[in-house]
Amino acid sequence: MLKLYSTLSRQKQEFKPLGDVVNIYVCGVTPYDYCHIGHAMSYVVFDVLRRYLRFKGYPVRYIQNFTDIDDKIINRARQTGKSPSELAQEHIANYFRDMDALRIERADLYPRVTEEIAKIQEVVGGLLDKGHAYQGADGVYFRVKSFPSYGRLSNVDLSETSASADRRAEGKEHSMDFALWKASKPGEPYWESPWGRGRPGWHIECSAMSLKYLGSQLDIHGGGQDLIFPHHENEIAQSESYTGVSPFARCWLHNGMVMFGEDKMSKSLGNLITIRDALSRYSVNAIRLFILSSHYRSPLKYSEEGLLGMEKGVERLLQALNVVGGKEEASRSLPAEPYLRRFIEAMDEDLNTPQALAVLFDMTRDINKGATEGRDLREARKALAEMLGLFGVVPVEKGKEVVEAAHFIELLVSLRREMKDKKEWDRADKIRQQLKERGIILEDTPEGTRWKKSKG
Numbered sequence: 082m083l084k085l086y087s088t089l090s091r092q093k094q095e096f097k098p099l100g101d102v103v104n105i106y107v108c109g110v111t112p113y114d115y116c117h118i119g120h121a122m123s124y125v126v127f128d129v130l131r132r133y134l135r136f137k138g139y140p141v142r143y144i145q146n147f148t149d150i151d152d153k154i155i156n157r158a159r160q161t162g163k164s165p166s167e168l169a170q171e172h173i174a175n176y177f178r179d180m181d182a183l184r185i186e187r188a189d190l191y192p193r194v195t196e197e198i199a200k201i202q203e204v205v206g207g208l209l210d211k212g213h214a215y216q217g218a219d220g221v222y223f224r225v226k227s228f229p230s231y232g233r234l235s236n237v238d239l240s241e242t243s244a245s246a247d248r249r250a251e252g253k254e255h256s257m258d259f260a261l262w263k264a265s266k267p268g269e270p271y272w273e274s275p276w277g278r279g280r281p282g283w284h285i286e287c288s289a290m291s292l293k294y295l296g297s298q299l300d301i302h303g304g305g306q307d308l309i310f311p312h313h314e315n316e317i318a319q320s321e322s323y324t325g326v327s328p329f330a331r332c333w334l335h336n337g338m339v340m341f342g343e344d345k346m347s348k349s350l351g352n353l354i355t356i357r358d359a360l361s362r363y364s365v366n367a368i369r370l371f372i373l374s375s376h377y378r379s380p381l382k383y384s385e386e387g388l389l390g391m392e393k394g395v396e397r398l399l400q401a402l403n404v405v406g407g408k409e410e411a412s413r414s415l416p417a418e419p420y421l422r423r424f425i426e427a428m429d430e431d432l433n434t435p436q437a438l439a440v441l442f443d444m445t446r447d448i449n450k451g452a453t454e455g456r457d458l459r460e461a462r463k464a465l466a467e468m469l470g471l472f473g474v475v476p477v478e479k480g481k482e483v484v485e486a487a488h489f490i491e492l493l494v495s496l497r498r499e500m501k502d503k504k505e506w507d508r509a510d511k512i513r514q515q516l517k518e519r520g521i522i523l524e525d526t527p528e529g530t531r532w533k534k535s536k537g
Contacts (some may be wrong), residue, residue, distance in 0.1 A: 407455030
């Protein structure tokens with residue numbers, strides 16, 4: 082029985098889809114820059130969720146949007162001399178390159194805000210007609226006081242906020258009222274509307290697109306924890322006010338943030354590791370398993386050593402797929418069922434991927450042991466491949482394997498140099514010894530450290 086933790090109920094709840102198909106909406110990127118490891122974490126998590134739901138027998142319809150018009154896009158376009166649409170298209174293409182490289186299966190549909198203006202205006206008009214919105218001096222705003230349960234997702238208490246004078250001066254009734262339609266400014270893209278030229282507010286976009294393509298209720302709505310407030314809180318308010326259907330989403334899944342030291346990895350702090358940078362240094366398999374080695378609701382601490390360690394772990398797991406056991410007709414088989422059962426139990430408990438990963442390493446150990454005992458390993462190897470596939474981990478093509486191995490060695494050499502600079506001699510020696518055990522000899526020269534394969 083699959084249980085998922087919903088941010089709305091603040092507890093694990095049995096997953097029961099509304100219909101025959103599981104409807105999932107996950108907030109997509111604002112395409113104005115390259116994607117980073119924080120994006121990788123979120124989309125790997127939801128990729129694994131979708132794979133696992135299918136494994137459990139559920140057909141899935143998965144929608145993920147592009148916010149292809151936004152203040153960030155407009156400002157970056159001005160800096161680069163490109164049009165907002167050119168900039169957005171460029172980074173949408175970069176997004177697909179990065180996600181395809183990470184083996185993240187594509188969504189069933191990627192609606193773009195600029196192509197969904199009619200539906201967005203329809204929802205804004207409906208909210209105005211029902212008294213949940215009003216036209217202010219610089220656009221149309223949602224009236225939060227009209228939605229009594231506002232704040233239940235994020236624990237925001239409207240009684241602790243006020244309709245301050247400065248907000249009234251901006252044409253808002255309450256400080257928490259948010260824009261549904263923003264009046265155009267000189268030099269910005271705009272669309273004609275009954276409320277004047279303008280463009281959509283951020284929050285209404287996802288409501289309109291999910292309502293159009295998935296209906297008035299979602300089985301799962303996902304995104305990062307940084308979207309809980311205000312984005313997802315506002316989505317609930319405007320969606321339920323428009324449709325009269327509650328809850329808008331039966332389960333709210335939010336992944337944790339990637340941390341760089343003590344800080345969240347973010348563009349504003351300038352501490353980003355882009356996906357393309359990570360892929361130039363680590364294998365896809367290692368990046369995916371590094372992300373899944375932490376529970377999706379927990380912070381993920383970016384660590385060079387952790388990724389290097391996962392490279393070795395991936396090697397052990399994939400080597401087990403090729404271990405040869407005893408003669409099939411004469412040997413006892415290593416049963417797969419106990420491992421599959423433990424794997425499913427872990428995944429059914431709110432996608433406990435760290436525990437599920439531990440099962441895979443236990444299975445790998447027992448496969449290697451079974452080979453020495455002459456056991457038939459066919460069933461076990463097949464099950465291991467299936468479980469690794471649910472994590473998006475697959476054997477690497479031969480040509481690419483050589484390149485990834487070289488990147489791995491160079492990375493270890495670089496890490497050893499850092500250890501020596503910090504006078505951490507024991508750790509530096511340990512790296513040298515580990516490479517030696519893998520047939521790689523290091524030579525320290527005045528020009529730097531070189532490596533070569535041993536002849537023995």
